[in-house]
Amino acid sequence: MEWTQEMRYRPYQEWSEKYVRELKTNVEQSKWRLNYHIQPETGLLNDPNGFSFFNGKWHLFYQSFPFGAVHGLKSWYHVSSTDLIHWESEGAALEPDRAFDSHGAYSGSALPVGEALFLAYTGNVRDQSWERHSYQLGAWMNKKGEIKKVAEPLISEPPAGFTAHFRDPQLIRSNDEYLMVIGGQTLDEQGEVLVFASQDLVDWQYRGPMNIHQDLGFMVECPNLLSIEEHTVLLLCPQGLKELDYQNLFPNTYILAEEYLAETNNLKNPQKQQVLDEGFDLYATQAFTAPDGRCLSVGWIGLPEMTYPTFGEGWAHSLSLVKELTIKDGKLYQYPVEETQRLRGSQETLVAEANETFMKQTANSYELQLEIPSNCQGSVHLFSDSINEKSLVLSYDTKQGKVWLDRSKTDYPLNPEFGETRETIVEQGESLTIAIFLDKSTCEIFINEGEKTLTANYYPTEEQTYLLLENSQKCRASYYSLSK
Numbered sequence: 001m002e003w004t005q006e007m008r009y010r011p012y013q014e015w016s017e018k019y020v021r022e023l024k025t026n027v028e029q030s031k032w033r034l035n036y037h038i039q040p041e042t043g044l045l046n047d048p049n050g051f052s053f054f055n056g057k058w059h060l061f062y063q064s065f066p067f068g069a070v071h072g073l074k075s076w077y078h079v080s081s082t083d084l085i086h087w088e089s090e091g092a093a094l095e096p097d098r099a100f101d102s103h104g105a106y107s108g109s110a111l112p113v114g115e116a117l118f119l120a121y122t123g124n125v126r127d128q129s130w131e132r133h134s135y136q137l138g139a140w141m142n143k144k145g146e147i148k149k150v151a152e153p154l155i156s157e158p159p160a161g162f163t164a165h166f167r168d169p170q171l172i173r174s175n176d177e178y179l180m181v182i183g184g185q186t187l188d189e190q191g192e193v194l195v196f197a198s199q200d201l202v203d204w205q206y207r208g209p210m211n212i213h214q215d216l217g218f219m220v221e222c223p224n225l226l227s228i229e230e231h232t233v234l235l236l237c238p239q240g241l242k243e244l245d246y247q248n249l250f251p252n253t254y255i256l257a258e259e260y261l262a263e264t265n266n267l268k269n270p271q272k273q274q275v276l277d278e279g280f281d282l283y284a285t286q287a288f289t290a291p292d293g294r295c296l297s298v299g300w301i302g303l304p305e306m307t308y309p310t311f312g313e314g315w316a317h318s319l320s321l322v323k324e325l326t327i328k329d330g331k332l333y334q335y336p337v338e339e340t341q342r343l344r345g346s347q348e349t350l351v352a353e354a355n356e357t358f359m360k361q362t363a364n365s366y367e368l369q370l371e372i373p374s375n376c377q378g379s380v381h382l383f384s385d386s387i388n389e390k391s392l393v394l395s396y397d398t399k400q401g402k403v404w405l406d407r408s409k410t411d412y413p414l415n416p417e418f419g420e421t422r423e424t425i426v427e428q429g430e431s432l433t434i435a436i437f438l439d440k441s442t443c444e445i446f447i448n449e450g451e452k453t454l455t456a457n458y459y460p461t462e463e464q465t466y467l468l469l470e471n472s473q474k475c476r477a478s479y480y481s482l483s484k
Contacts, residue, residue, distance in 0.1 A: 001068070008072035009103060012095060015067050023067070023314045030313045032441035032459055035365040036343055036484050037301070038062070038079060038087055038319040044069050045317045047168075047222060047284040048298045049076055050110035053291055054117040055143045058084055060298065061093055062319060063107060069316035074104040076121065084296070084322045084339045086484060093147055094121060100135045100153055101125070107222060109286065111171040117141040118201060120154065120180060122167035132164040136182065138201065154180075155196060159206050161187055162194070168222045174262055180204060183220035183236070191216035191238050193223045195265055211266035214255065214273050215243035222284045225260060228295045229327045232260045232267060235276065235285050244273055247419045249305055252276040252283050256332055278424045279405060279445065279454030280414065287325060295325040296337065301442055301455055309412045309459045320455065321437060321444055335450030336437065343367070345481040352469035352477070360467045360479070364460065368467070369478040370434040375399045378471030382438055383460040388468055392443060392458040394436070401428035403447060405454050412459040424452045439482070
């Protein structure tokens with residue numbers, strides 16, 4: 001199907017039931033549908049939104065275009081959970097149905113306030129000349145899950161000196177006020193993180209751009225300001241960075257600082273900006289501090305402007321596992337929440353003898369916990385065929401302190417113009433642990449309990465169901481089958 005602009009922005013009610021039914025049937029036939037990750041029923045999923053805990057449940061929304069695997073007229077879709085692992089569909093939440101969000105209910109956040117959940121999001125509007133207008137909008141969700149939009153915009157236009165690329169509000173409480181942190185772009189195309197403040201969620205005062213003094217590219221998306229263990233972390237998606245080494249079209253990054261100083265709107269002693277995930281496919285990470293004190297995050301496993309094989313099947317993308325963010329020795333760590341262990345089924349201990357190949361047939365839905373000795377070289381072949389011609393290859397050399405991921409051995413190349421390998425550095429001469437979560441067509445890898453992470457989509461053929469281990473020294477691994 002050739003997607004025209006008219007089709008991408010066709011009102012939801014004008015899509016026929018027959019079309020939706022046929023699309024759903026087509027999606028259900030996909031061999032790449034996931035087992036335990038959040039995925040769209042049909043169409044495209046992208047940014048996670050409104051991650052929160054309210055009325056005894058975890059709530060998560062995501063950007064949705066349900067009519068095809070393209071970026072079109074966006075809405076929010078709602079899922080909920082009691083354990084952060086098993087998610088139930090709550091249906092469409094915010095649809096583009098009024099003047100202030102006529103061309104898309106774009107990304108945002110949620111915050112419990114009293115007996116309701118307050119949602120903040122960006123309304124995308126195009127005029128007759130297709131010029132963009134951005135509004136920061138609000139809505140209230142009650143305990144029954146009913147949502148009512150606030151009649152007027154919270155913020156009706158970008159501040160002076162900024163373009164309409166003004167979006168993705170994050171709501172937080174700070175001392176005795178509410179803050180709204182928003183991604184923006186100056187008229188001379190410089191990325192900024194903008195801060196607004198309010199006492200009542202109605203009247204918002206502009207505090208100005210956050211004083212960061214680092215390269216933020218030509219635009220910032222999805223900023224999140226977090227407090228973790230007496231540190232401040234700013235998550236963001238700056239597009240067009242020049243002062244950071246990365247291979248993806250757009251990176252997901254973070255800046256670790258001592259604290260955020262509201263009175264001067266700046267980060268105290270910020271470290272240099274770093275890539276959040278060193279794999280191929282992670283973007284738009286959203287995080288919040290849960291009532292139990294944990295800082296929890298979830299990201300979009302996908303990237304803007306990239307092409308994936310499931311586009312032809314009428315669906316695309318997923319959300320990552322929920323991860324807990326912690327600070328250890330001045331570094332940000334990310335690791336799946338403890339509740340993820342509830343997915344575990346059968347357990348096996350795998351032993352790979354030195355300089356021999358260990359092979360196991362799998363259902364491509366498992367967790368693998370590896371212990372790699374110091375001064376060891378080896379590889380894990382994921383989604384492998386029986387003769388190891390095609391696979392997603394994770395290699396390591398603990399003597400040199402390097403880990404790299406190669407997805408070039410495939411029938412379905414993924415955006416090779418941005419490279420088919422990714423590499424990360426670990427401590428030389430030290431042992432390391434690797435946790436791998438494989439799910440049909442996606443993979444999340446955590447090194448040294450989340451010191452480094454690599455996320456990748458990979459699309460195997462029906463013959464690629466094997467796991468292979470190769471090491472220069474004897475290695476052990478724990479293998480768990482995973483299911484919902």
